[in-house]
Amino acid sequence: MDYQALAALLFPHITQTPEQLEERFPPRQLPEGAVVTRMAPSPTGFVHLGNLVQGLTAERMAHQSGGVLFLRVEDTDAKREVPGAVEVLIQTLKHYGIHFDEGATMDGDNGDYGPYRQRQRAQIYHVYAKKLVSQGMAYPCFCTEEELAAMRERQEANKETTGYYGKYAMWRDRSLEEVREKLAAGAPWVLRFRSTGSIENQFKFDDLVKGKLTITENDVDHVLLKSDGIPTYHFAHAVDDHLMRTTHVVRGDEWLPTLPFHIQLFQALGFKLPKYVHIGPLMKMDGASKRKLSKRKDPELALTFYKAQGFPVAAVYEYVMTLLNSNYEDWRRANPTADATTFKFSPKKLNPAGNLFDYAKLTDVSKNEIAKMDAAQVYTLLTQWAEEFDPAFAACLERDSAYTTAILAIGRGGKKPRKDLATWAEAKGYMGFFFDEYLDAPVFDEKFSKDTVIDALERFLSTFDISDDAATWFDKVKAITTDMGFTTDMKAYKADPAAYKGTVADVSTFLRVAVTGKTNSPDLYTVMQLLGRQRTTARIQAAIDSLK
Numbered sequence: 266m267d268y269q270a271l272a273a274l275l276f277p278h279i280t281q282t283p284e285q286l287e288e289r290f291p292p293r294q295l296p297e298g299a300v301v302t303r304m305a306p307s308p309t310g311f312v313h314l315g316n317l318v319q320g321l322t323a324e325r326m327a328h329q330s331g332g333v334l335f336l337r338v339e340d341t342d343a344k345r346e347v348p349g350a351v352e353v354l355i356q357t358l359k360h361y362g363i364h365f366d367e368g369a370t371m372d373g374d375n376g377d378y379g380p381y382r383q384r385q386r387a388q389i390y391h392v393y394a395k396k397l398v399s400q401g402m403a404y405p406c407f408c409t410e411e412e413l414a415a416m417r418e419r420q421e422a423n424k425e426t427t428g429y430y431g432k433y434a435m436w437r438d439r440s441l442e443e444v445r446e447k448l449a450a451g452a453p454w455v456l457r458f459r460s461t462g463s464i465e466n467q468f469k470f471d472d473l474v475k476g477k478l479t480i481t482e483n484d485v486d487h488v489l490l491k492s493d494g495i496p497t498y499h500f501a502h503a504v505d506d507h508l509m510r511t512t513h514v515v516r517g518d519e520w521l522p523t524l525p526f527h528i529q530l531f532q533a534l535g536f537k538l539p540k541y542v543h544i545g546p547l548m549k550m551d552g553a554s555k556r557k558l559s560k561r562k563d564p565e566l567a568l569t570f571y572k573a574q575g576f577p578v579a580a581v582y583e584y585v586m587t588l589l590n591s592n593y594e595d596w597r598r599a600n601p602t603a604d605a606t607t608f609k610f611s612p613k614k615l616n617p618a619g620n621l622f623d624y625a626k627l628t629d630v631s632k633n634e635i636a637k638m639d640a641a642q643v644y645t646l647l648t649q650w651a652e653e654f655d656p657a658f659a660a661c662l663e664r665d666s667a668y669t670t671a672i673l674a675i676g677r678g679g680k681k682p683r684k685d686l687a688t689w690a691e692a693k694g695y696m697g698f699f700f701d702e703y704l705d706a707p708v709f710d711e712k713f714s715k716d717t718v719i720d721a722l723e724r725f726l727s728t729f730d731i732s733d734d735a736a737t738w739f740d741k742v743k744a745i746t747t748d749m750g751f752t753t754d755m756k757a758y759k760a761d762p763a764a765y766k767g768t769v770a771d772v773s774t775f776l777r778v779a780v781t782g783k784t785n786s787p788d789l790y791t792v793m794q795l796l797g798r799q800r801t802t803a804r805i806q807a808a809i810d811s812l813k
């Protein structure tokens with residue numbers, strides 16, 4: 266077979282040579298040990314937690330080593346593509362603090378190793394496809410779907426491995442004449458790799474996460490170019506990661522089964538093999554067993570979920586870091602305020618089997634993160650969230666920013682800050698009562714007669730002075746308590762409940778329910794101070810009226 270002639274026949278439009286491409290994309294000038302890596306997502310419109318796990322791993326490895334992180338859009342599967350998906354992807358990753366040094370951006374490409382969208386690289390793949398054909402390492406296959414299906418049936422009936430290999434590789438050694446005839450007839454074809462591997466052979470391979478692997482050679486003549494001339498993932502991976510000078514491939518371990526083929530392809534193309542970082546899946550407990558997080562069943566797989574719930578970016582980031590590196594939490598305890606980027610990240614610390622996603626843990630991490638923020642920070646992030654997801658609440662929060670910030674300052678700072686909020690979506694439940702729009706109607710414990718409650722509230726109103734300090738305020742509440750036949754002595758009450766109408770806690774609860782609509786709230790004196798004289802009085806009066 267004249268391979269040169271075959272190459273010319275299949276790729277008459279390709280005049281560029283691999284050498285020219287090598288020159289156009291020279292090795293990067295980077296310090297020793299600098300990691301060049303990438304994120305290479307397919308724009309399906311769905312950005313998930315797995316993307317973030319991989320993205321952060323890649324980002325840390327690149328930037329920690331003084332290397333480069335780039336974004337390559339793998340849009341070879343036009344059927345799966347959703348309009349606007351690239352923008353969603355870029356924005357979402359940016360939201361989570363993943364900064365790309367080069368690659369696809371909102372307005373075109375940025376960097377010297379592009380184009381960074383695979384569909385724009387068709388010519389480049391064809392240069393290498395032509396080279397492989399001219400060296401007898403790839404050939405056109407004109408098999409129809411029906412022929413392939415029949416082959417599979419035969420293999421299944423014979424209990425053989427299915428696939429296009431060995432004696433089943435029907436177009437491996439056809440003549441130039443046959444190929445010419447098919448082409449002249451306009452028959453569609455794919456380009457296949459001519460595998461020289463054997464499943465009898467095994468070799469050792471080191472993966473940065475999985476450790477030492479024993480790999481069986483690939484003997485399948487996999488497809489390199491589909492019938493529309495667009496490359497398969499495998500071929501694009503080899504060509505792109507070589508020309509973009511990737512040193513480390515960070516990707517999901519669903520690619521492990523095709524790794525033998527990738528290694529073979531790099532060799533055939535004369536490319537240096539990058540290092541591989543194969544990341545295990547994200548799993549969750551489902552009853553007593555673990556399973557992979559699923560797009561269909563688990564809303565928490567989508568990154569949009571965390572944004573909509575209002576988990577601060579810092580919390581999600583922090584949680585993912587604890588998932589990725591088992592020693593991160595200890596480091597964080599020792600360095601509570603340090604920038605996460607000063608932690609020494611290692612791919613070797615990733616769990617080879619993947620990670621168990623734990624929503625409760627994320628919630629805890631998030632409570633801690635929010636507790637670390639000051640009121641002004643919380644104000645900014647909360648209002649940002651509300652503007653997008655609860656505009657009516659945002660309007661309340663922004664009506665008087667000093668008032669809202671003062672509310673958010675309750676229990677903040679100091680040695681033991683309150684750790685109540687895990688998400689911005691929860692904020693309304695905690696602080697909504699500060700705004701008349703979200704104040705619940707008071708519901709008092711029916712154990713006490715309406716007259717008793719009214720009596721307590723009226724007594725309070727008659728002595729209420731907003732300029733009282735906390736101690737004076739509480740002395741007044743205690744005076745009302747004893748005057749009404751309740752007690753401030755909890756022990757005495759426990760010993761003989763029948764001797765009293767109730768305790769100071771009950772009287773406080775009447776006031777709390779009247780003022781906040783809830784039986785639980787931050788410190789009531791502080792709440793009244795923030796609400797101010799007028800609003801506090803109006804609320805207590807309204808509660809009295811509601812009982813009459």
Ligand code: GLU
Nearest residue numbers: 304305306307339515516
């Ligand atoms: N487009 C591939 C995916 O989304 C990329 C895998 C890789 O990073 O090489 O799974």
